[in-house]
Amino acid sequence: MTADNTALSTAAERALIEQYEAASTGDAVKLMREKAIAGFRSRGLPNRRVEEWKYTDLRRGMNEALPIAEMPAAAEAKAAVDTVAGFGDMAGARIVFVNGLYAPELSEISGVEGLTIRSLAATLAKSRPQGLGELAASLTDSALDLNTAFMRDGALIDVAAGAEIEKPVEILHVAAGEPAATYTRHVVRVGEGAKVCFSEVYSGKGHYQTNTAIEFSAAKGAEVSWIKLQNESREAQHLSTLLSRLDGEVGFDHFIFNSGAHLSRTQTFLRFDGEGSRAELRSAMLITEEQHCDVTLVVDHAVPNCESREFCKSVIDGAAKGVFQGRINVFPHAQKTDGRMVSQALFLSESVEMAYKPELEIFADDVQCAHGATSGQIDEDLLFYLRARGIPEAEARTLLVLAFLSEVIEEIGDEQVVETLEERTRTWLGY
């Protein structure tokens, strides 16, 4: 290869190109991968000069490209999965990825009516899976390009039209063993009028890099709820991209709980393609020490009469840095759009940092759009009030943090999930 590498200025960038060239496969999506790596080659890692990544500079933050991960020995894989505290036994079906590779013996993917789960790797060996790359084609983003160029495995999930899947479908990612990089890509398609709940969990030990992407589409009248739990190791890097497209009259409820990773970026792109749909995108962020956590949302109201709510709550301690970027785009003629975005941060220590960029981009006049952002510390008056009632300070602080987060967590509705998340919050606070 004699391609132009002038845009690549860091060792990590050059190493990624070398890895790609060394591992080059001849599978069914070879062209897609070539296009993606060319895109990466021309732009390099996202950095502060790229407006969308202004506050998360990967040229600085990602200083090495770890080797691509392999499946550990069966016993080690099982042990790693067993230690993951996801949502317990709630799941009805579960697909497990260890080091980014499908672990059939640890998964439980069959037996639920209306639900089909397949491994991406197995399919790619033969043909290009339906839907793969469709939503990704609309986005220019280096993190996604790397995912496309390197994707090794993932879940292809189809929910049949009209199916009502009672128990959550869990997609579990676990990292174990030597420092390595994983690239998972999922394609999730929910049929007309179907009802389903997903839980997406990331966990692991030690030093590793996760790059995951999901292409999600919901057909007319589908009701989907989705909980993502990002609980990577504190030494890990987590980059994730959710591309979603909603047809008409869809209800989509998405929640992210971010507490892991040294550096994380969770980017969600949502497009309303049919009228009468509603989406809620909520997230809670709990970070401390030197953690850097970036939550980025872009909501495209491409058609009239849709409603979106974006709500991000961040609790920041230590010397951590939180980033919230949210953009509501209202396309021309997308009348009667109702979009609201709120981001709030609570600072628990002196040396925290937070950056917000809540944007509205509006090209239709008959709309109601708003955003609000606030940041501050725990209200001393409230703290005093609680303590005056005999509640010790640490407990009072915990109560106030939980109260702060409750607006996004309690909306989940499922009591067991809410309790699990509140328990996590308590543990995180060391209480």
Added chain:
Amino acid sequence: MALLEIKNLHTRIAEDGTEILRGVDLTVNAGEVHAIMGPNGSGKSTLSYVLAGKENYEVTEGEVLFNGENILEMGPDERAMAGMFLAFQYPIEIPGVATITFLKAALNSQRKARGLDELPTPDFMKLVREKAKQMNITSDMLKRPLNVGFSGGEKKRSEILQMALLEPTLCVLDETDSGLDIDALKVVSNGVNALRSPERAMIVITHYQRLLDHIVPDIVHVLSAGKIVKTGGPDLALELEKNGYADYIGEAA
């Protein structure tokens, strides 16, 4: 010639096609006060909005003659110029626009339409102060943005003040008594009664009889399921107070 003639009026909600008025006939002569009573959802407020020209309603049949002229094709401002006034059940808030500024703008555009000169500011202020006093409206309230942060009673008094100032020939009062305590009700009623005159007619829309103790109507109508199902004298209101609307709910359907 009657001041207002409503003939076989049918209307529906433009957005979803729900039928509301299903053949209303009503004639109001100058000098008369008509009360329109009826259960919730009978179409009382719709009738007031249709008379004032709100766009959310579609007239599918019938006509409305005001001073002998069909007004259904006229915009709300043209109807206002022609002498129609609607006292809103829920007066609208306009932030940043002082009540006094609004009053002046409204009065002067109506004067202009009638071929009169704009009222010089001192004369205007004198006129407003005098009328405001009758309605128990302080000059402080006049300086506040229109209806913003006004109590229920203040909003209704402000509506009647506007009515007094604009001197319409037909006043439509939509549930003017809702949200008023007895003292406020008296102030508002006195304001309305002061405007009764041989040239002016009123349509008082209300759910309860108590307003009619203060504004005594000449004629009382019962509106039910989009039609006038009974017409009588003031005693009809008393009867309704005693027996409720139950007798009439079935009748129109």
Added chain:
Amino acid sequence: MPAVQETVDRVREIDVEQYKYGFVTNIESDKAPKGLNEDIIRFISAKKGELEWMLETRLDAYRRWLTMEEPDWARVSYPKIDFNDLYYYSAPKKSGYGLKGLDEVDPELLATYEKLGIPLREQEILAGVEPKNRVAVDAVFDSVSVITTFKEGLAKAGVIFCSISEALREHPDLVKKYLGSVVPISDNFYATLNSAVFSDGSFVYVPEGVRCPMELSTYFRINEQNTGQFERTLIVAEKGAYVSYLEGCTAPQRDESQLHAAVVELVAMEDAEIKYSTVQNWYPGDADGRGGIYNFVTKRGDCRGVRSKISWTQVETGSAITWKYPSCILRGDDSRGEFYSVAISNCHQQIDSGTKMIHLGKNTSSRIISKGISAGKSQNTYRGLVSAHRKASNARNFTQCDNLLIGQDCGAHTVPYIESKNASAVFEHEATTSKISDDQMFYCLQRGLSEEEAVALVVNGFVRDIIQQLPMEFAVESQKLISISLEGSVG
């Protein structure tokens, strides 16, 4: 909804001919040759009789500018500007440097200002108006200041108010001390260009403890074709001083676009307060987007002293392109910055404007109220930054950005950046975008107001908080201007 549609149509048809400042003054002018090079800069500097250091600063800026690229991050689009196809200096022959008084000024010029409604004769102003409402005016025509009124009266109070060219000759040390200290010469592409070729603007110096006895104002007029205007203004308020300053701008109606690249620097020392108001009414271009001023402005205030305060108020109705972010650097502890803005765009106008509040000192506070109104095919963007640095304990900001849309062919955008590096900083930000509510329109119409009157009334209510920040005389003027820019025919 036919009623609203009617308004929209009317707004769309707006007759731009009504831009009442669109006339051209026929006057002999003294121009530098077209184009930009070091000789042109020497020519400008020589014309203004500047000292060597100023020329050197200009040349330094020019050399830096050659290495810079035009910024492209703003949401505005326009054909590439050929910076060599402009005149960088144009002055009416009988004006400026060397004139003794108003009597020596070309009568054509005086007539122009009369037509614009700008009082240049002190006695006339004195005759008609209450003394407390007196306004001192610096009138800038193309590249030069024509006259500055009430100079002597102000001098008695110790206040220096003159053109920046004169200040460079008469008070060089004072100017040298502050010029470029808020906006460094290589701050950004347009500011650097301005530093190289700036023509005229005002200089205000208010000494310690002085409350400037009258409103100061500068009136900018671009007249000559293909000429860029490069305004440079510097205002310094010493310890405990106070000054309120207002600028107004107009230009003739021409088919070609013209460039206005200004730099304004404010310095407020301990306990000082500067109130800076702008009513910007440059020619906006015609209904098809031809012509109009490209307004690229760098305005920045430095709250250098403790408890100092800088307040920006702007009413932006003109220009084809507006690129403008009046900012405050809150360096002194307990200092305060304010930004109040009304930005109205119609036809093909593009506005990308907002502010930056940089909190550096302790207990600093800032307030941003921005109201955008877009109509026609215009694009209106609020872009702002609020940041608290590590040491900015207890920084406070409140931001409110509201946008009103009239018609479905325009766009309203909000791009705020909020960065906090101090845990005790409390920031609040709110933004909304909506159209005028149908209920409000119906209510107004029911009371007999016409569509146009109703829109004007609601819009004026929407921007009222901001207009109230302006000095009385200008508030009334602005209200009229807002109605005109939106309606075309509301009287």
